[in-house]
Amino acid sequence: MMASPATTTTTTKTTATVGPTTTTGSSGFSCCPANGESSSIDDSIELNDSQEGGNNNTVYHNGLLEKQDYHFPKRPPVDIVFRDIRYDVKRFNISKAKFESKEILHGLNGSFKSGELTAIMGPSGAGKSTLLNIMAGYVSAGVSGMVQVNGKSRSHNSESFRKLSCYIQQHDALRPWLTVTEAMTCATHLKLGFGIGMEEKRKLIEKILFMLGLEQKGNTPTMGLSGGQKKRLAIALEMISNPPILFLDEPTTGLDSSSCTQCISLLKRLAQDGRTIVCTIHTPSALLFEMFDQLYTVVQGHCFYQGPTQEMLPFLGDLGYHCPGYHNPADFMMEIAVGEYGADVGKVIKAALKKYYEISSRCIDLESEFDDNVKSIQTGSIGAKGMEMCTMSKNANTIEYEEEDIFSKSKPASLVMQFLLLFYRNLLMTRRNYFLLCCRILAHATVATIFGYLYIGVGPNANQVLANYVYLYGSMLMMVYTGKMAVVLSFQIEMESLMREHFNRWYKLGPYFLSVLVLEIPVQIFCSLIYVVISYHLTGNYVNFERFCVFALFCIAGSICAQSWGFFVGATLSVKLAVFIGPILAVLFSVFGFCTRYVDITPVFKWMWHISYYRASFHGILNSVYGMNREDLHCPETQIYCHFKNPVLFQKDMDIEHVDMQSNLVLITLIIVTMYISTVFVLWYKLNKR
Numbered sequence: 001m002m003a004s005p006a007t008t009t010t011t012t013k014t015t016a017t018v019g020p021t022t023t024t025g026s027s028g029f030s031c032c033p034a035n036g037e038s039s040s041i042d043d044s045i046e047l048n049d050s051q052e053g054g055n056n057n058t059v060y061h062n063g064l065l066e067k068q069d070y071h072f073p074k075r076p077p078v079d080i081v082f083r084d085i086r087y088d089v090k091r092f093n094i095s096k097a098k099f100e101s102k103e104i105l106h107g108l109n110g111s112f113k114s115g116e117l118t119a120i121m122g123p124s125g126a127g128k129s130t131l132l133n134i135m136a137g138y139v140s141a142g143v144s145g146m147v148q149v150n151g152k153s154r155s156h157n158s159e160s161f162r163k164l165s166c167y168i169q170q171h172d173a174l175r176p177w178l179t180v181t182e183a184m185t186c187a188t189h190l191k192l193g194f195g196i197g198m199e200e201k202r203k204l205i206e207k208i209l210f211m212l213g214l215e216q217k218g219n220t221p222t223m224g225l226s227g228g229q230k231k232r233l234a235i236a237l238e239m240i241s242n243p244p245i246l247f248l249d250e251p252t253t254g255l256d257s258s259s260c261t262q263c264i265s266l267l268k269r270l271a272q273d274g275r276t277i278v279c280t281i282h283t284p285s286a287l288l289f290e291m292f293d294q295l296y297t298v299v300q301g302h303c304f305y306q307g308p309t310q311e312m313l314p315f316l317g318d319l320g321y322h323c324p325g326y327h328n329p330a331d332f333m334m335e336i337a338v339g340e341y342g343a344d345v346g347k348v349i350k351a352a353l354k355k356y357y358e359i360s361s362r363c364i365d366l367e368s369e370f371d372d373n374v375k376s377i378q379t380g381s382i383g384a385k386g387m388e389m390c391t392m393s394k395n396a397n398t399i400e401y402e403e404e405d406i407f408s409k410s411k412p413a414s415l416v417m418q419f420l421l422l423f424y425r426n427l428l429m430t431r432r433n434y435f436l437l438c439c440r441i442l443a444h445a446t447v448a449t450i451f452g453y454l455y456i457g458v459g460p461n462a463n464q465v466l467a468n469y470v471y472l473y474g475s476m477l478m479m480v481y482t483g484k485m486a487v488v489l490s491f492q493i494e495m496e497s498l499m500r501e502h503f504n505r506w507y508k509l510g511p512y513f514l515s516v517l518v519l520e521i522p523v524q525i526f527c528s529l530i531y532v533v534i535s536y537h538l539t540g541n542y543v544n545f546e547r548f549c550v551f552a553l554f555c556i557a558g559s560i561c562a563q564s565w566g567f568f569v570g571a572t573l574s575v576k577l578a579v580f581i582g583p584i585l586a587v588l589f590s591v592f593g594f595c596t597r598y599v600d601i602t603p604v605f606k607w608m609w610h611i612s613y614y615r616a617s618f619h620g621i622l623n624s625v626y627g628m629n630r631e632d633l634h635c636p637e638t639q640i641y642c643h644f645k646n647p648v649l650f651q652k653d654m655d656i657e658h659v660d661m662q663s664n665l666v667l668i669t670l671i672i673v674t675m676y677i678s679t680v681f682v683l684w685y686k687l688n689k690r
């Protein structure tokens, strides 16, 4: 049942006033007549029950399902000011055989304020995403300049800033197999920990889903949501911790116009509740465009315009560029930005810079007046709009907050709980997506049966030792390839989700990696056992339980070791390289097992024999079959002479009569541990490379 507004868990007392949830009208747009599409935007239509989210409190407004009386607890406003932001990338120039530096952003200045929805616009390749990445703290290497948060300097990869903000990237990177409620519940446990009760969490989830118009989608798997619903879910997941700052990279890309409107209306409403919301956007419709409070336009890495959205056309008009009637102002600005109508882009950039300096110098004056306790600031000198442009570092202090809500009680889940939650989530996803698991199990059973019948009953026969040798070698290949290839793309496939969740501080890398291992290792052990049990018996290798256990142990050890290599290769290389290099490595090391005698190996490659986990596990299974004081093999009466009747002779021929089983196991274990540590290191580097 949906919680009624009256049951909201928060007890918020705040002196901050929140603006009404209405959107800006179209009056500020000279080239968008009010009788056009914008004329309808102030219409509020009561939803009937058949519409999504039908509810007595639900009003359809600008495409947004407004949930009246539902608000997130207020957070202190956070204003961001940035000055002289430059971004350099280093690229290797092959023809000159040296690294070259290229500046992408050329000293951007500006501010993003609380309570406002800001759009970053500009032509393709202008630097929008780069600016957003820098502001969100997602990129810091190569960045110079200053970013201030509520008047305090912030480092470009500030950890504390990440606690205040969330970054929703272009690709939703959601978990397709989880239902909306499951995804929300898991994220709530991870983000808010267990200091607050289940009931409070449940109500919070209901409230967020209700506010975002997803309340009827709770049981829908994420992959069954529409593009717009996925975007809303991505926002809902981050709203759990109620961050005061939201960065969104192209939230409307791939959405139809009504979903776009819903998405931006939602952001607008979240901004009106006091948040700082910044998003990049491509060619919005006139309707969408005017929903933004502020506009920051980037062209060729320079600021082209910044300020209130309604003032963009007058700004361009002052420079002699007049928007034709019935023309979308956003389109017009983009056309000017790429030099259409004979526009001088450099002139606009200079004018934007001049305007910025004019306003900021007035802001400095105003701030000093503020410091001098001048109660009535004379805004007349710069005008009300100029005043709005100023980002007063004291802003946060001017609003008193006295809040008691679940966010103040919450603390992120502990590492152990993170691990348990992620493991549970993996289990859920595996249960839903059981097709892959079934394929893995079936593949092992099928190959085991085929191998078993190909080499049926060869195990005890002295005249079929070579056939058995091939079976054993084939078995090891099977273990290594399935172990490695089943996981080689694991991280590649979920790198985007991992990046998003990790960057937004859902969990640490350690619990995440452990939760993957704790699921993957038993699955691989189970699959290996299926193969071993079927093929071992069909080939007649079963002599006693001890030999079987040793055989299974080395098969599993080899397989898990290959799997650890698979994780490492997958975490390190790109998809194309990983699927190519993975098998190459397996082939390379398998050479040191099959018919390769140590004495015959070229000295320069002898080290490979020593570190080959394939060789170690293959020798282990060979020894479990023919070593360990195996009795004489059966020689058919029809055969006059069986050379390998005594299996030791075979071991001697293969130069493996002295297999040190313990050393082999230790080697395999060491390699497994090394590969896990290396994988964590590579993932950590990728996740924290800024």
Ligand SMILES: Nc1ncnc2c1ncn2[C@@H]1O[C@H](COP(=O)(O)OP(=O)(O)OP(=O)(O)O)[C@@H](O)[C@H]1O
Residues within 6 Å of the ligand: 089, 091, 104, 122, 123, 124, 125, 126, 127, 128, 129, 130, 131
């Ligand atoms: N790490 C990098 N190495 C080299 N070039 C880069 C790097 N990051 C960004 N660039 C370049 O900087 C420019 C701006 O890129 P950015 O992704 O910010 O553009 P954008 O405005 O978001 O474009 P779009 O709208 O097409 O996504 C592009 O020319 C891009 O190739």
